[in-house]
Amino acid sequence: MQTVLGANGQIAEELTRYLHDNVTHDIRLVSRNPSKVHDTDQLVKADLTDAGATAAAVAGSDIAYLTVGLPLDSALWERQFPVMMANTIAACQEHGTKLVFFDNTYMYPRTAAPQVEDTPFEPVGRKAAVRARIANMLLAEMDAGTIEAVIGRAPEFYGPGKTKSLTNSAVFDRIKQGKRPVVPISAHTTRTLIWTPDASRGLGLLGNTPDAYGQTWHLPVDPERLTYEDMIGVAAQVTGRRIRHTTVPAAVFKLGGLFDQGVKEAAELLPRYHSDNIFDSTKFTTRFPDFKTTTYRQGITEILGG
Template identity: 30%
Template sequence: MSCYVVLGFGAAGAATARLLVEQGHSVRVVTRSGRAAEPGIEHVVLDAADAAALTGVAQGADAILQCAAPPYDRWASDLPPLAASACAAAEATGAVLVMLGNLYGYGPVDGPMTEDLPLSATGRKGRVRAAAWERARTLHEQGRIRAVEVRASDFFGPGVTDGGHLAARVLPPLLRGRPVSTLGDTDVPHSWTYLPDVARALAEVAGAERAWGRAWHVPTEPALSVRQMVERLAAEAGTGPIPVRGLPAAVLAVGGIFSPLLRELKEIRYQFTRPFVVDASPYEAAFEVRATPFDQQVKATVDWWREGSAGAAGAAGAAGRP
């Protein structure tokens, strides 16, 4: 049995912590606010950006899994100290640092995204994400820590209730048979990463030495457009066909005057106006986790929302975008 420290208990952190418990490991979860007790998980109330305090909690851990993410509009200010603290704790304790990242660091690209692309994002959030991994990778190359990053596209699935493009904007109206409005072009291909597959990939690379020192993409089913996703979800829910409308850029600009979240979405609108496709073939060639078949993803997601997402949302928290 290994001991894992999981930072954050949003959708990704919660799914990962619970999976590790199922696999027979000891798990400590670090959050600022704490959580209700549940079997196998020790909840620790702590600001994970406090390196000294985090180092104390991580003593004896085999790995630190960094799944915490500040609110979307505070990434630039809050994510760097959080990433620095995780690196410091990994160096002080010898625990492997497993970072949950995303695809923002690449910026707009032509063709499928692969892990060997340069992290050349010009947007603020993309630069912050890229810098967090580059710091960890440098320390790894210097022999000071052991680190690996797992990158996912937009989350969807059971437990994703806020921030995710399909969760907050699409599923609630879809389940009521109402039209949905989404960012950008509703017909360009987009990769959607299933949350349980994120958790399984994080758990797998944490214990696989050959994975360390580089980034990997989570296995993800072939890209589908927003319209195709809505059609599949509505068919499963029995509420289709559902009209799908793209939000014009002007609407996003006006909304951003009043909403910090909408202001932040302007930076990544390119992800929904051009193909945004992830290639996870290197991971699949090296490890065992595979993307869950899409029909199973859709059924589990619709079932979860129908079985009482409002109550589950409070427990699951928010982590639509890693």
Template identity: 35%
Template sequence: MHTILGAGGAIGAGLVMELVTAGHQVRLVGRNPTKVPGSLEIVAADISNLHETIRAVSGSTVVYLLVGLKYDLKVWTELWSLIMNNTIEACKRANARLVFFDNAYMYGKVNGHMTEETPFNPCSKKGDIRARIATTLLSEISSGGLNATIARSADFYGPGARNSVANMLVFDKFSKGGSAMWLVNDSVPHSYTFTRDVAKSLVILAESETAWNQTWHVPTAANPPTGKEFINLAAKGFGVKPKHRVLKRPLVMVAGLFDSNVRESYEMLYQSEAEYVFDSSKFSKAFGYEPASYAEGIKITSQAYK
């Protein structure tokens, strides 16, 4: 049984499809889970509660931690460490392996490409939290207490990725006849991971005996476009002019007075000010997998809005 903790988003839906295609039985776990075509079981559970997490994971062979908490520092501070500790304990009791879908916040400002060897140097409060929970899992792996893998992604985009910055600021805007937006600086390269590649890579990692107990960057196209280039590709997909505006720091700060999501994202703007390049060559070399090009991924995402 392959169990997905937090299967409500675009990554979870794609992962279900890939697991079913690969012949696995799938259990979905969430506070109010909705059955996805192909899934065998749905279990309502609050994984901030240890007993409910143990119950939800029982009988699993592989567990995927895909939880997406509300984008709120207070919520993250209260729940992330609890969720990680509960998930580790539940997996140990079930003798299940764990795949943790992670982001790149813990790296902080990086001069050059981000790789699996990039040290943790968070420069945000949310990055501190992500560094702590990743370190907790890595320590458990090092001690031999659990077989686990960290699958780390850049910012992602794709069909159904409603909470993705790229989807909200570019694809959503164009789909409604408006102008796109970009954060801070549209003239520097910024890596984005396509959701389809995330789902496929999680299954590849789970099925590979040599992939366990290490960190992997999920497949992300090399040579990322600048904000302008990303927007031009999206505009082409919608058949519209690439009109857009750049949201500078002062404007984001003012907008944050009226929108909590914008306010919470302010500390992460450093990711948009300079080059943000995510290197997944380790995965490509190990598995011979080539991710979707930006032209392909953006075209598919644009078409999904029509």
């Protein structure tokens, strides 16, 4: 039995497809309101902030994947993410279940230095502090040998379906709708984006590779480095039309944050767009040389239906 905790988002759905097609049909999907991806999926309604419900949801699982996402709300993150992580760790320890944690990069330094698996955490802002806290909670248990776990870390998403990211909503979704894309802060800094199906396939592969455990892995990304201007250029080639973009400076986001809580919450993440973002997944691609990573051109073509 392999169990996906937080089974509503794009990452969880793609992970479920990978597990079903490559590993097992014995899959349990857990969330407040789970829905089947395949007829054989088992559904369990559970609130992961409830320790008993989490333990019951994990019971009988060989591997549990923690893929929970929450809206960009700092107070909500502070209340729920540490509790969910503590409950999941305790449940896996109780039942002898391996844990695979889907992590992000919010706690990394906001610099142009390449990000690797042992890059020290330097969280700035409430959401970054929460992400550092929950990663460190699991790392401490891994170091102590009290749990068999692996961390798969991903940079910002882009992708098909219901993928949620600033890049999807501000750039590719707007292009698809025939609107002018909006670029945060700078169109000329290098970005690293991960194609959501690649992130999910990579996570499932790590979870089913015994020697991957006890480590942190950067999930696989296209090694080509593009700016937003480059990506919009690819989109223009795919769609066969000229695409102009608008760059939105930080001051506009700051002003918008006075009137819109969502803009205010997103503003914490904006400093990372001032400098290049170089997320290095060499460790993963070296260990798994046959893994086929989606190129930006392939991904953008799929999103835009080219």
